[in-house]
Amino acid sequence: MADDSNNLQQGVTDRQDAIGSYAAIGDSFTEGVGDPGPDGTFVGWADRLAVLLADRLPEPGPATGDFRYANLAVRGRLLDQIVEEQVPRAKELAPDLVSFCAGGNDIIRPGTDPDDVAERFERAVADLTRSVGTVMVTTGFDTRGVPVLRHLRGKIATYTAHVRAIADRYDCPVLDLWSLRSVQDRRAWDGDRLHLSPEGHTRVALRAAQVLGLDVPADPDQPWPPQPPRGTLEIRRDDIHWAREYLVPWIGRRLRGESSGDHVEPKRPDLLPL
Numbered sequence: 001m002a003d004d005s006n007n008l009q010q011g012v013t014d015r016q017d018a019i020g021s022y023a024a025i026g027d028s029f030t031e032g033v034g035d036p037g038p039d040g041t042f043v044g045w046a047d048r049l050a051v052l053l054a055d056r057l058p059e060p061g062p063a064t065g066d067f068r069y070a071n072l073a074v075r076g077r078l079l080d081q082i083v084e085e086q087v088p089r090a091k092e093l094a095p096d097l098v099s100f101c102a103g104g105n106d107i108i109r110p111g112t113d114p115d116d117v118a119e120r121f122e123r124a125v126a127d128l129t130r131s132v133g134t135v136m137v138t139t140g141f142d143t144r145g146v147p148v149l150r151h152l153r154g155k156i157a158t159y160t161a162h163v164r165a166i167a168d169r170y171d172c173p174v175l176d177l178w179s180l181r182s183v184q185d186r187r188a189w190d191g192d193r194l195h196l197s198p199e200g201h202t203r204v205a206l207r208a209a210q211v212l213g214l215d216v217p218a219d220p221d222q223p224w225p226p227q228p229p230r231g232t233l234e235i236r237r238d239d240i241h242w243a244r245e246y247l248v249p250w251i252g253r254r255l256r257g258e259s260s261g262d263h264v265e266p267k268r269p270d271l272l273p274l
Helices: 002-017 044-055 079-085 087-093 114-129 150-170 198-211 232-256
Strands: 021-025 068-071 097-100 134-138 268-273
Touching: 021 044, 021 087, 044 068, 044 097, 044 198, 079 087, 079 114, 087 114, 087 268, 097 114, 114 134, 114 150, 134 150
Parallel strands: 021 068, 021 097, 097 134
Antiparallel strands: 068 268
């Protein structure tokens, strides 16, 4: 048992020591929606992970000088769109690490089958693993505390189980968001209740770094500070504001066949130094 543990630790160490380039593919979660930077461009967990990876590179030169990063993710993208648009580009870039989070937008659509989505996801993972160094896959969140997604918890759990099984078959590290309890707090979520807040993205980045074997500056599952209880009137007022600002426009886009990602290009399409 000790030998197996040592081998596992050595594998994680070898994996993270080899990371000099990273490409992120996915949808709004990986693009960083909910975590705006000073210039209005979204930051997000993948950008924050890239900084953590770059900071651990040895001298000489600036800590980030030799590290290269691309973010190909675009909000609203379905799995097949990601496979068609982003996977070929990631293969062309051939980085040491690719993070692959996809299928969430498919799962939340009425009538979709998580088994079918998982089969298509696996074909993309198999394709990627033949062309890049390491493919880190991402599970779904446990949505029991997310009002707008709570009713989909069973579908998301099924898809998450498939993702973990696929990771086992292709030796992929797993960014397990279902087990990250700290993002079940409402403060980890943006006002739209669908995307993470800046602090939520930060905690995901820290967990991703842990998965890759890095030492991190803070515990991603550190408890949140206590808050005073919220009254019924306050909760109702927040619900009305959310429906007006987010739910009604979202329904309108669906009825018009539009996506939030229409006419949006990847924010970082090339492997560039940070």
